[in-house]
Amino acid sequence: MAGGGARTILVTGAAGPAGRALGAQLLARGDALGVRAVGVDMAPVPVPGFDVVEAVPAAADPRYEGASLELVNRFGPDLVVPTVSEELPRLAALGAAAALGHRLVLSAPGPTAVAGDKLLTMWALGRQGVAVPAHAGADVFADAAEALAWAGGPVVVKPRVARGGRGVRVVDDADDPAWDRLDAAWIVQEFAPGTEYSPQVYRSPGDGSCVVVVLRKTGLEHGRVGNATAVHRVDDGSATDVAALAASTAEALDLAGPVDMDVRRLADGTPVVLEVNARFGAVSADAPELLDAVLGEWPGTPR
Numbered sequence: 001m002a003g004g005g006a007r008t009i010l011v012t013g014a015a016g017p018a019g020r021a022l023g024a025q026l027l028a029r030g031d032a033l034g035v036r037a038v039g040v041d042m043a044p045v046p047v048p049g050f051d052v053v054e055a056v057p058a059a060a061d062p063r064y065e066g067a068s069l070e071l072v073n074r075f076g077p078d079l080v081v082p083t084v085s086e087e088l089p090r091l092a093a094l095g096a097a098a099a100l101g102h103r104l105v106l107s108a109p110g111p112t113a114v115a116g117d118k119l120l121t122m123w124a125l126g127r128q129g130v131a132v133p134a135h136a137g138a139d140v141f142a143d144a145a146e147a148l149a150w151a152g153g154p155v156v157v158k159p160r161v162a163r164g165g166r167g168v169r170v171v172d173d174a175d176d177p178a179w180d181r182l183d184a185a186w187i188v189q190e191f192a193p194g195t196e197y198s199p200q201v202y203r204s205p206g207d208g209s210c211v212v213v214v215l216r217k218t219g220l221e222h223g224r225v226g227n228a229t230a231v232h233r234v235d236d237g238s239a240t241d242v243a244a245l246a247a248s249t250a251e252a253l254d255l256a257g258p259v260d261m262d263v264r265r266l267a268d269g270t271p272v273v274l275e276v277n278a279r280f281g282a283v284s285a286d287a288p289e290l291l292d293a294v295l296g297e298w299p300g301t302p303r
Helices: 017-029 064-075 085-097 109-115 118-127 144-151 177-181 240-252 289-297
Strands: 007-012 035-041 052-055 079-081 135-137 155-159 169-171 186-190 200-203 210-213 215-220 228-233 257-265 271-277
Touching: 007 017, 007 064, 017 035, 017 289, 035 064, 064 085, 085 109, 109 118, 118 135, 118 186, 118 240, 118 271, 144 155, 144 169, 144 186, 169 177, 200 240, 200 289, 210 240, 210 289, 240 257, 240 271, 257 289
Parallel strands: 007 035, 007 079, 035 052
Antiparallel strands: 135 186, 155 169, 155 186, 200 210, 200 257, 215 228, 257 271
């Protein structure tokens, strides 16, 4: 632990969107919070809110685990908060094996792995009656025309394992050349044309209770799909069904800690879960309750 009784928090992906959102929140809370924030990133640069940002190999690098443990041993953090999707399954397993345990703000290895694969997420939620769009592996369809006929309209294609909106595309033309590069590593979903939300969820690792903040996406990076370019907090009771769906999703997948989701309404208004990220997201600054909950309740946080 850092000197003077300050808590030390180590945040991965500090230079990415989710890491920067956390850094901004820590900075806004100021010295009164009594936290020393250490960032790590594969491309380290100074980031507001972090005392230092250290280098770490990419998650796919065989040196990743050893380098991560070295950083943990060097800084002795009270909490380790990962924000990079590719790291989550490896960190979850490493946390159990290396006794990071209560310091690692992450779900157990099994739930983390399911949430990290968009098709596995759809299957797991669908089996438990949680509302999701019609979905299938891309290899199920001979061509785009077959997929469009199956969905009765446009479909969304996305990599099963990818961060944020990378690779996400709406296909509404049977001759779309994007289809030629799809294989079993991709998922196809029915396109939900309604309002899109980014529910921010904290599920207690103790009693399983959920804090849910519903954010409506008011701008998307690629028009109809993509990462949010702007969000608006929905506090008027108009999205209670979205909040209930988000809580049910975290419970069904047995996730704990911060969870970032994408939810969209079908043509009839029914909200469905598009994907789940078992970590803080890029818009978490609009839902400060999540960081408050982690700092106040997570087992690794000193009292």
